[in-house]
Amino acid sequence: MPTTPIYMDHHATTPVEPRVLAAMLPFFTEVFGNAASKDHEFGYQASHAVEQARAQVAALVGARPDEIIFTSGATESDNLALFGVAERYADRGDHIITCVTEHKAILDAAKRLEAQGRRVSYLGVDQYGQIDLDELRAAITPQTVLISIMAANNEIGTLAPLAAIGQIARDHGVLFHTDATQAAGYVPLDVQQMQIDLLSLSAHKMYGPKGVGALYVRRSGPRVRVAPQIYGGGHERGMRSGTLNVPGIVGLGAAAEIARREMKQQAAQLRARTAQLFAGLQQRIAGVALNGHPSERLPHNLNIYIPGVESRAFIAGLKDLAVATGSACTSASVEPSHVISALGFGEERAHRSLRFGLGRSNDAAQVDAAIAIVARRAAELRAMIAAA
Ligand SMILES: Cc1ncc(COP(=O)(O)O)c(C=O)c1O
Numbered sequence: 592m593p594t595t596p597i598y599m600d601h602h603a604t605t606p607v608e609p610r611v612l613a614a615m616l617p618f619f620t621e622v623f624g625n626a627a628s629k630d631h632e633f634g635y636q637a638s639h640a641v642e643q644a645r646a647q648v649a650a651l652v653g654a655r656p657d658e659i660i661f662t663s664g665a666t667e668s669d670n671l672a673l674f675g676v677a678e679r680y681a682d683r684g685d686h687i688i689t690c691v692t693e694h695k696a697i698l699d700a701a702k703r704l705e706a707q708g709r710r711v712s713y714l715g716v717d718q719y720g721q722i723d724l725d726e727l728r729a730a731i732t733p734q735t736v737l738i739s740i741m742a743a744n745n746e747i748g749t750l751a752p753l754a755a756i757g758q759i760a761r762d763h764g765v766l767f768h769t770d771a772t773q774a775a776g777y778v779p780l781d782v783q784q785m786q787i788d789l790l791s792l793s794a795h796k797m798y799g800p801k802g803v804g805a806l807y808v809r810r811s812g813p814r815v816r817v818a819p820q821i822y823g824g825g826h827e828r829g830m831r832s833g834t835l836n837v838p839g840i841v842g843l844g845a846a847a848e849i850a851r852r853e854m855k856q857q858a859a860q861l862r863a864r865t866a867q868l869f870a871g872l873q874q875r876i877a878g879v880a881l882n883g884h885p886s887e888r889l890p891h892n893l894n895i896y897i898p899g900v901e902s903r904a905f906i907a908g909l910k911d912l913a914v915a916t917g918s919a920c921t922s923a924s925v926e927p928s929h930v931i932s933a934l935g936f937g938e939e940r941a942h943r944s945l946r947f948g949l950g951r952s953n954d955a956a957q958v959d960a961a962i963a964i965v966a967r968r969a970a971e972l973r974a975m976i977a978a979a
Contacts, residue, residue, distance in 0.1 A: 592956075593954075597964075605796060605797065607798060607842065610849060614841055614845040615842040616838075622640065624637040626638040626837055627826060627835070641661070647843075648792070650848070651775060651780070652780045652790055652792070654782050654790075654807045659807055660827045660831050662805060663802055663803065663836070664801070664804040665770065666696040669697050669700060669791050671831065672737075673687065673700040673704060676789070677737070678817075684732075684734030685710055686732055688712045688730050688731065688738045689711060689714070691714065692720055697739055710734070717935075718934050721749060721752070721884065722740060722756075731759075737765065739770070742774035742778075743771070743774035743777070745772065745773045745930075746894060746930040747888075749884045749888055751769070754784060767787055768789035770791045775797060776796070776851070777858060777890055778858070788808075789817070791806055799839075799843045799847075800838075806831075819832065857890075864891075865893045865947070869893055879895050879897055880898075881895060891949040893949070894944060896943055897945065899943070900973065902942060905968055915946040927942050947961075
């Protein structure tokens with residue numbers, strides 16, 4: 592029996608992997624220089640490490656190192672992309688297009704743009720969580736400056752047809768941003784082939800540290816510019832001021848390098864484990880259904896609907912398994928997931944869904960144990976409902 596609790600919430604965050612931590616450690620104590628202080632060896636060494644990390648992150652997405660801007664995480668990258676493009680291209684237009692199932696880092700930034708008088712179109716999704724490309728084409732106007740569509744959904748794992756969206760954006764002379772926070776390191780990304788102009792990613796979803804991320808900003812064909820949202824010393828080519836988080840950036844670089852080298856093998860393993868989990872749950876619990884796309888999905892995501900099993904009740908008191916519900920508690924109420932609600936099955940399903948995010952440490956024995964835990968808990972809850 593594997594030790595518990597079993598962690599299956601890797602979409603929320605991942606542990607820092609030992610090789611990443613080992614790469615970071617010297618930069619807290621020995622090599623502590625400010626990467627902008629290049630008058631001496633301390634600063635030079637820090638700067639050298641940052642540039643190495645920039646190249647490692649660039650390689651993960653097919654970019655050039657000088658197209659990578661380091662940030663405090665994907666929330667900041669998303670905000671910089673939306674606000675930065677809206678501001679910089681204000682003379683070209685005031686309209687952006689995004690999607691109802693985006694992360695709040697996009698949706699709340701988009702709401703802020705609307706409050707400032709810009710116009711935002713929110714595309715709906717089909718039952719699998721994908722946008723309709725004809726609807727996207729139809730939404731583009733001469734005032735559209737940006738399309739922002741996430742690469743992979745953080746709840747249901749559905750992948751977007753990035754290359755097709757990139758082509759549509761390019762055909763219409765509109766910039767294309769993708770929030771690749773959940774996709775980076777798990778599925779191949781190539782900003783050239785997919786014609787992506789801006790891309791957000793975060794270290795802590797791929798076994799790097801929390802509080803560090805990056806925004807890719809295309810430098811040629813076309814040259815993209817974003818208006819800075821943080822002013823100061825002109826770091827990161829003036830797009831994001833502030834003393835660089837050198838240990839964090841080194842960690843992001845190391846995580847990106849490992850993810851790139853091991854992606855194929857890791858993805859195959861994760862895909863096998865999520866298939867094992869889904870098959871086991873279907874076998875043990877009547878009526879279990881998949882949320883999201885059956886094939887166009889992240890290798891480590893499984894989001895399921897369990898009829899009759901309310902997800903908040905499911906996790907209440909559940910100590911031996913860490914999974915996420917499809918709902919978020921606000922101070923006043925339990926809000927159903929905006930993602931599952933958008934799939935068109937009704938709110939009931941959004942309250943009865945569980946998200947599993949598998950990781951490198953989840954072996955076959957842990958998956959079997961998780962199946963048993965979920966099946967037992969679902970049976971208990973169903974029995975309680977039947978007795979009531
Ligand atoms: C799709 C997506 N975008 C953005 C974020 C925010 O990332 P960070 O925690 O690095 O700010 C997350 C994290 O939950 C995410 O899943």
